Amino acid sequence: MAQQSASDRQQVERWAAALGGTVLAAYALQRRSWRSLGVALAGAPLVYRGATGRWPAERALAETAARPATIEASVTVERTPEELYAFWRKLPNLPRFMHHLESVDEEVDGTSRWVGRSPLGFPVEWRAEIVEDRAGQLLSWRSLPGSQVATAGSVLFTAATGGRGTAVRVTLHLSAPGAGLGRAVSRALSPLTEHQVREDLRRFKQLMEAGEIPRTDAQPAGKRSLLGAALPLGEGRR
Amino acid sequence: MRALCWHGRHDVRVETVPDPELLNPRDAIVRVTTTAICGSDLHLYDGCIPTLKRGDILGHEFMGEVVEVGPAVQNLKPGDRIVVPFTIACGDCYFCREGLWSLCDNSNPNAWMTEKLYGHAPAGLFGYSHMMGGYAGGQAEYVRVPFADVGPLRVPDELSDEQVLFLSDIFPTGYMAAENCAIQPGDTVAVWGCGPVGQFAIQSARLLGAERVIAIDRIAERLLLARRWGGAEILDYEQVDVLEALRDMTGGRGPDACIDAVGLEAHGHSLDATFDKVKLTLRLTTDRAHALRQAIQACRKGGVLSIPGVYGGLIDKMPFGAIFGKGLTVKGGQTHVHRYLRPLLERIAAGEIDPAKIVTHRFALADAAQAYEIFKHKHDGCIKVVLSTDGAGATASAS
Numbered sequence: 001m002a003q004q005s006a007s008d009r010q011q012v013e014r015w016a017a018a019l020g021g022t023v024l025a026a027y028a029l030q031r032r033s034w035r036s037l038g039v040a041l042a043g044a045p046l047v048y049r050g051a052t053g054r055w056p057a058e059r060a061l062a063e064t065a066a067r068p069a070t071i072e073a074s075v076t077v078e079r080t081p082e083e084l085y086a087f088w089r090k091l092p093n094l095p096r097f098m099h100h101l102e103s104v105d106e107e108v109d110g111t112s113r114w115v116g117r118s119p120l121g122f123p124v125e126w127r128a129e130i131v132e133d134r135a136g137q138l139l140s141w142r143s144l145p146g147s148q149v150a151t152a153g154s155v156l157f158t159a160a161t162g163g164r165g166t167a168v169r170v171t172l173h174l175s176a177p178g179a180g181l182g183r184a185v186s187r188a189l190s191p192l193t194e195h196q197v198r199e200d201l202r203r204f205k206q207l208m209e210a211g212e213i214p215r216t217d218a219q220p221a222g223k224r225s226l227l228g229a230a231l232p233l234g235e236g237r238r
Numbered sequence: 239m240r241a242l243c244w245h246g247r248h249d250v251r252v253e254t255v256p257d258p259e260l261l262n263p264r265d266a267i268v269r270v271t272t273t274a275i276c277g278s279d280l281h282l283y284d285g286c287i288p289t290l291k292r293g294d295i296l297g298h299e300f301m302g303e304v305v306e307v308g309p310a311v312q313n314l315k316p317g318d319r320i321v322v323p324f325t326i327a328c329g330d331c332y333f334c335r336e337g338l339w340s341l342c343d344n345s346n347p348n349a350w351m352t353e354k355l356y357g358h359a360p361a362g363l364f365g366y367s368h369m370m371g372g373y374a375g376g377q378a379e380y381v382r383v384p385f386a387d388v389g390p391l392r393v394p395d396e397l398s399d400e401q402v403l404f405l406s407d408i409f410p411t412g413y414m415a416a417e418n419c420a421i422q423p424g425d426t427v428a429v430w431g432c433g434p435v436g437q438f439a440i441q442s443a444r445l446l447g448a449e450r451v452i453a454i455d456r457i458a459e460r461l462l463l464a465r466r467w468g469g470a471e472i473l474d475y476e477q478v479d480v481l482e483a484l485r486d487m488t489g490g491r492g493p494d495a496c497i498d499a500v501g502l503e504a505h506g507h508s509l510d511a512t513f514d515k516v517k518l519t520l521r522l523t524t525d526r527a528h529a530l531r532q533a534i535q536a537c538r539k540g541g542v543l544s545i546p547g548v549y550g551g552l553i554d555k556m557p558f559g560a561i562f563g564k565g566l567t568v569k570g571g572q573t574h575v576h577r578y579l580r581p582l583l584e585r586i587a588a589g590e591i592d593p594a595k596i597v598t599h600r601f602a603l604a605d606a607a608q609a610y611e612i613f614k615h616k617h618d619g620c621i622k623v624v625l626s627t628d629g630a631g632a633t634a635s636a637s
Contacts, residue, residue, distance in 0.1 A: 078332050164332060199350065210328035210344040211310065212262045214362065214384060216372040217347075220255040222243030222293035 071194045074169040075201040079208050081157035081166045082136040087208065088155055089139060097203035097213070100196060111144065124148050150174075170201060240627075241295045241378030242606040247285035248614075250296065250607050258374060258382035263310035266386030268322065272399040273300035273376050273603070275613050275623045276324075276407055277433045278501070278548050282366070283610055286502060287550055289351060289369040297377030298324035298364040299406045301399060302627075304390075305380070311387045320390035322383050323575035324407045326362040326373065329388035340572035345385065346371040355551070360572055377606055379627050391579040394587065400594040400624060401586055404438070409593050410578035412438025412499070415546035416446050418569035419495035426450040428484060428493035428536060429470070430529040432460035434596050434622045435546050436499035440468035441591055443497075452487060454480055456505070459619045467595055484536045492538035500529035501547025510555050527553045534560050545570030596622045603627045 077084055087093055091112050095101040102115040102123060116124045126147035132140040132154070140154035153172040160167050174192060206213045241255045258267055276299050281287050301321040304314050314320065327334050331343035342361035346352065349359035351369045362384075365375015374381065383390060393402045412435050419427055427443040429436050432455035443451050453464035454473045461472040473483050484493060504511065504526045511528040530545065534557050537543055543566050561568060585591055598621045601609040609623045 076332070078330065078335070195350070202349065206328075206344045209330040210264070210385070211330075212264055214326075214345055214347045214371070215261045216362075216374070218259065218261055219372075219374040219382065220239070220241065220258050220378075221291075221295060221374065222241065222245070222251065222253040222255055225292040 069174055071172045071192065071197050073194065073197045073201050074167055075205050076160055076165050076167050077205045077208050078165040081159055084166055084168060084208060085136045085157050097207050098200045100192060168201065170197060172197060239379040240603060242297060244282060244290055244294045244296055245292050248283060250283065250610055252604055252606050258380050260306060260308045261382065262384060263308045264385050264387050265308040266304055266311055266314055266383045267306040268302045268381050268383050269305050270300045270302040270376055270379060270381055270627050272403050273297050273625050274403060275609060277435060280614050281503060281548060283614060284503065287367050289367045291368060295374040295378050296365040297375035298366055299403065300376030300381060301403050301406060307386060313387055314390065318392050320392055321402050321405045322390050323579065324364055325572055325575050326371065326384055327388060327576055328385050337574060337577050339574040339576040348372055377625060389576060391583065393583065397586060398594065400597055401592065403624065404593040405579055405582055407575065408434045409438050409582055410575045411435050411546050411573040413442040413578055413582060414573045415439040415497050415499065415544045416442035418544040419542050421446045421448050423447055424449050425494040426452065426488055427495045427497065428452045428454065429497045429499055430454045430533055431499035431547065432464045433499065437463060437468060437596055439497050439499050439546065440464055440470050444469060445590065452484065452493065457616055460621060463621065480532060481536055492536055492541065494538055495542040495544060496533035496537045497544045498530045498533045498547045502526060502549045504528040531557055537564065537566055539564045542567045542569065597624055599623045601625050
């Protein structure tokens with residue numbers, strides 16, 4: 001019985017939300033001014049709630065919180081483990097292929113200062129230390145306590161069979177501080193997804209093998225459609 | 239500069255666009271002198287290849303004069319006359335080092351898109367969708383050529399543009415198709431499709447020692463060219479039952495190798511061809527594969543199926559049982575153009591083949607949109623169109 005009434009209440013809530021959202025949208029359509037656009041946008045979550053029974057952010061946050069805390073990716077590069085390790089070990093090289101990084105500076109005490117770009121564009125800064133360093137084989141690091149971002153990672157260089165280059169395997173742990181909503185928010189701010197890590201590794205390979213990263217971002221083209229201009233077709237954009 | 243831009247299905251326009259610039263150290267900028275429309279450009283024109291954007295410059299068969307090189311390009315200088323392979327390759331990855339240039343790991347900035355479709359991504363291509371890299375094409379006055387230190391071939395002045403232009407794609411593509419057949423003395427090779435790639439496959443099968451070549455098409459002038467230029471026996475599939483005819487002509491055994499130079503827009507009147515057409519209309523499939531199915535059916539036991547024709551996505555009703563049951567070898571893929579540039583230039587210089595014979599129509603770049611229409615509908619006996627940027631051929635001319 002209690003369940004029944006809860007479901008009824010949900011139904012009422014959803015109809016109210018849908019109706020509210022529609023009224024706001026109708027008002028906005030009639031006025032057709034910038035301010036009314038804002039009103040229409042404010043109504044959008046109501047419509048969403050009405051249609052799905054959920055608030056939009058609820059879903060997005062639930063999904064981000066569910067993102068795996070460990071990202072693994074690997075690539076094979078036609079160079080020796082020693083060459084690849086040497087390039088990676090010079091940490092200021094990393095932003096050349098990791099596009100979410102602005103800069104990495106090594107300090108005299110062996111720690112490093114990392115400046116990254118969050119998905120929303122503002123800089124995120126943290127300090128890190130090398131945890132393990134085996135020349136030509138392995139490098140691992142972690143952020144120092146008190147950083148905005150809590151992260152740890154490693155890169156492993158293993159010679160592939162038959163002298164066919166080196167397998168490079170990266171493991172990243174993104175342990176966001178906090179729990180619940182706070183945890184989800186800090187995850188959302190974390191600049192990394194698995195796709196980005198894979199693309200970083202691909203750029204590393206391109207840089208090591210071909211000496212440059214292929215680009216088609218600044219090429220001539222005829223008149224684009226609005227949608228075409230907005231589509232995120234990556235193309236090595238920097 | 240002026241360039242031919244794609245704006246949607248059957249809508250291409252010559253527009254004024256910005257000039258290309260050097261973006262990477264291994265780039266060169268080339269002033270295009272002559273370019274061509276490829277049969278595979280018609281797949282773009284017909285809207286069969288996904289991830290094209292409005293405004294994209296098309297064209298992957300082109301040649302011209304170097305005007306600028308990046309600091310890492312040591313082997314070319316401004317003024318050099320070059321032909322450019324349509325496949326873009328770095329020369330340094332595992333695949334380039336193995337000679338599998340069209341499978342280059344490093345030339346496609348959008349490799350992730352193709353990986354979603356194919357598992358792995360082949361090389362970037364000029365003017366052939368964003369999935370294939372999003373490179374601006376060569377049906378333009380100027381073009382940016384990446385990895386210019388490994389791709390382009392310098393060509394001697396005594397050979398004309400039309401004699402060497404097709405080294406960029408269709409001659410090597412036809413040649414690789416024939417090479418993939420592993421032709422033995424006495425072999426019979428059947429070729430589906432007598433467009434430009436089919437014609438070069440016929441020529442190359444001859445150069446590589448095939449005793450008989452059988453050409454299949456429905457367009458009279460293309461069959462005629464196959465017979466006159468390629469010395470092929472010809473079959474018009476609208477007049478005869480191809481499978482029956484091939485069996486008859488080979489004493490029941492079937493051709494030793496079958497080349498599908500048609501690709502994903504095959505015509506045909508059989509049940510499977512009609513079914514493909516319906517599914518395509520409903521967007522339930524991407525490729526029409528009638529020629530491929532027929533080639534599988536026709537091929538002799540233990541024979542080779544060589545596929546230079548372009549396929550993009552999914553095919554159903556594929557007689558895989560026949561491939562298995564007859565122990566066929568299947569070879570295909572984009573052409574490893576870099577591998578063939580020098581040997582085929584030598585054959586041209588030695589007079590063993592004159593690729594210019596394929597050209598039927600010449601236009602100025604300004605009239606490229608009209609040229610696409612004529613080529614698509616095979617009007618006026620059109621087999622191959624070349625476009626020049628200097629205004630020569632400004633009036634349409636059939637040779």
